Amino acid sequence: MTQPPLIIPSAVEVAQAEKTVLANGSALYTLASDDFEVLRITFVFRAGSAVQQVPFSASTAANMLSEGTRDMTAHQIAERLDYYGSYYDVNIDRDYAYISFCTLSKFFDQTLAVARQVLLCPTFPEEELRTYCNKRKQRLAVERTKVDVEAREAFARALFGPEHPYGISAPEDAYDTLTRADVAAFYETHYTAENGFVVCSGRIGDYERQAVAALAEQLPRRKSAAETPFPAPVTQHEAFVEHPGAVQSSIRIGRLLFPRQHPDFLGMQVVASALGGYFGSRLMQNLREEHGYTYGVVAAMVNFEREGYFAVAAQVGTEVTREALREIYAEIERMRTGPLPDEEFALVKNIMIGEMMRILDGPFGIADVTIENILCGRDHTVINENIGRIRAMTPADIQHLAQKYLAREDLVTVVAGAQRP
Known part of the structure; x- marks a missing residue:
């Protein structure tokens, strides 16, 4: 039996995203596709751990957006998203936070209403914050008993240095001193129009585009915090x-x-x-x-x-x-x-x-x-x-x-x- 030859494609056709600069200076990118009756809205903010001043404030702010808002409890948010089969996802890395909402097209309005609460009206309730910090502290302590986690953190320190934003590993006890004021301050500083953009993909018509734009335009315009210069990496071989x-x-x-x-x-x-x-x-x-x-x-x-x-x-x-x-x-x-x-x-x-x-x-x-x-x-x-x-x-x-x-x-x-x- 003869194996077919390997054929490497010379090009691939990918539609460019349509960019709209919104009234508050934020940018909306849309990728319309009618193949499936779903759409996803992803808000990207330069709000990763490298820009935090207080250990764990970046990840806590991102992960607690849905733990209570001005008009909804954490339980209500989870129940509403679950009822409509919508998917809410948070990812955070050293540089950015990615907040995504995925929904069936027919439940777009209901999901966007929850997104509005999560993005614009989080309250970071004290009781939920303490529960979150205790769980995360315990989870991190357990993770750090594994050799792969120890090696990963040590490798980052060796590449960049223990004080570099990409190399630092905060002790789990830092969760004990993290306050609601720390988390709220990080959110207010970094979840702003100037500090992010929105990408909407899937079945998007004029109505959906305008609705997402209206939400993104409500992101506040605030003077960004002064950028802290990164130190030069200090490598240990x-x-x-x-x-x-x-x-x-x-x-x-x-x-x-x-x-x-x-x-x-x-x-x-x-x-x-x-x-x-x-x-x-x-x-x-x-x-x-x-x-x-x-x-x-x-x-x-x-x-x-x-x-x-x-x-x-x-x-x-x-x-x-x-x-x-x-x-x-x-x-x-x-x-x-x-x-x-x-x-x-x-x-x-x-x-x-x-x-x-x-x-x-x-x-x-x-x-x-x-x-x-x-x-x-x-x-x-x-x-x-x-x-x-x-x-x-x-x-x-x-x-x-x-x-x-x-x-x-x-x-x-x-x-x-x-x-x-």
């Missing part, structure tokens, strides 16, 4: 977190590089994909298939607003930690000393472009890509630019990038486990 009795070690290897706007970011994504971006990648074949050191290992480029980094992550048995590290270094060095075979390179490129196509399948996926492109200062023309760049790359290009950025002396290595490797 090796760190070990001792975890007595652990049966596994959690490994992080990588280095600080650059955010998505850098011309070499895409090429380093190809490097990361070949190393550990899919099930048959080099690291998976080595650590899992050949040696049985781990169930899984991944490599990726990670993008923040102001920084970006390359990372390899794996959990391995304590007794094979040193051997696993040696094999990871060896696979990275193999990327540097020889080009990818043509067949392997074609597979990597096909997987990457195929993943881009998968993400763009449907209005909500397109909305996610739209948000990412807005945050990077681009539009959807970058999609076909990236496809073209991936198609044009050669094995020599990828080897050159690995040589340039993945020298052994530049790598940061973090291990959390029972014994130092």
